[in-house]
Amino acid sequence: MTYHSRSDWGARSSRNRSTIRPRGVAVHYNGPPLGAYTHDRCAGIVRGIQAMHMDSPERKWADIAYNMLVCRHGDIYEGRGKDVRSAGNGTDYGNANYVCVMGMMGDGDDLTNAMKAGIVEAAGLLGQAGGEWKVHQDFFNTSCPGSALLQWVRSGHTATPKPPKPEPKPDQEEDDMAKMFIAPDPTNRHLYLYDTNTRTRHHVTTVQQGADLIYLGQATNVGPDGAGIGPIRDALFALYDEAGKADKGPELSDASQELEAECSARGLK
Numbered sequence: 001m002t003y004h005s006r007s008d009w010g011a012r013s014s015r016n017r018s019t020i021r022p023r024g025v026a027v028h029y030n031g032p033p034l035g036a037y038t039h040d041r042c043a044g045i046v047r048g049i050q051a052m053h054m055d056s057p058e059r060k061w062a063d064i065a066y067n068m069l070v071c072r073h074g075d076i077y078e079g080r081g082k083d084v085r086s087a088g089n090g091t092d093y094g095n096a097n098y099v100c101v102m103g104m105m106g107d108g109d110d111l112t113n114a115m116k117a118g119i120v121e122a123a124g125l126l127g128q129a130g131g132e133w134k135v136h137q138d139f140f141n142t143s144c145p146g147s148a149l150l151q152w153v154r155s156g157h158t159a160t161p162k163p164p165k166p167e168p169k170p171d172q173e174e175d176d177m178a179k180m181f182i183a184p185d186p187t188n189r190h191l192y193l194y195d196t197n198t199r200t201r202h203h204v205t206t207v208q209q210g211a212d213l214i215y216l217g218q219a220t221n222v223g224p225d226g227a228g229i230g231p232i233r234d235a236l237f238a239l240y241d242e243a244g245k246a247d248k249g250p251e252l253s254d255a256s257q258e259l260e261a262e263c264s265a266r267g268l269k
Contacts, residue, residue: 001074009043014063024132029145033106067099068122074114090140111148
């Protein structure tokens, strides 16, 4: 979406203006249908609305009534602007407390997703993203803003979307790209350190003394000549016993075969 300043769309100068401290935004529409107008007509429509508000005998307002307007394509047009008293809400209370955003549509026109997004963006530019959302008929006996905009505002979909919550980190045993994990070799029962980043494995006895091996989030310090492998082996037994994947006993072969199969499935060398 694009923001168009008053000079961009060729606004006339305001006759006078007064500032307010708004508590929310009120949504309006045109009333008579505008149809599926093309984008090259949008600025002209805004100029026409301003002329009607400033020149028609029953109005003679100081400026276009709305603080901002949004076309069916989602572009935003500056009206009276931020913190300026509007003339569109129909009551002194409404104009003194709520800025106006007009959706440039009328009865029977389609409410586009682009217009919805533009109205929410316009409310944010007016400093009312977290303010109260009203419609014209909340202040005055009128059909404005029409059934489509009314239903949308009442549904609460005008709220600024919250950023999505971060995805929870998977359990270490389920993460194929976990830092490193320990697995035994089925042929000689030696434990190997598998690095999932380089997709290679290293015999634990070649790991430098003091290196930390990670297995299921448990760090085990490796001493000289592979000392410290025992706790890892015991952890393997406990894991596979709990999962029902290995028989109890002194042999490591059952767990070895299971882990080797998992390593092969992961494409590790």
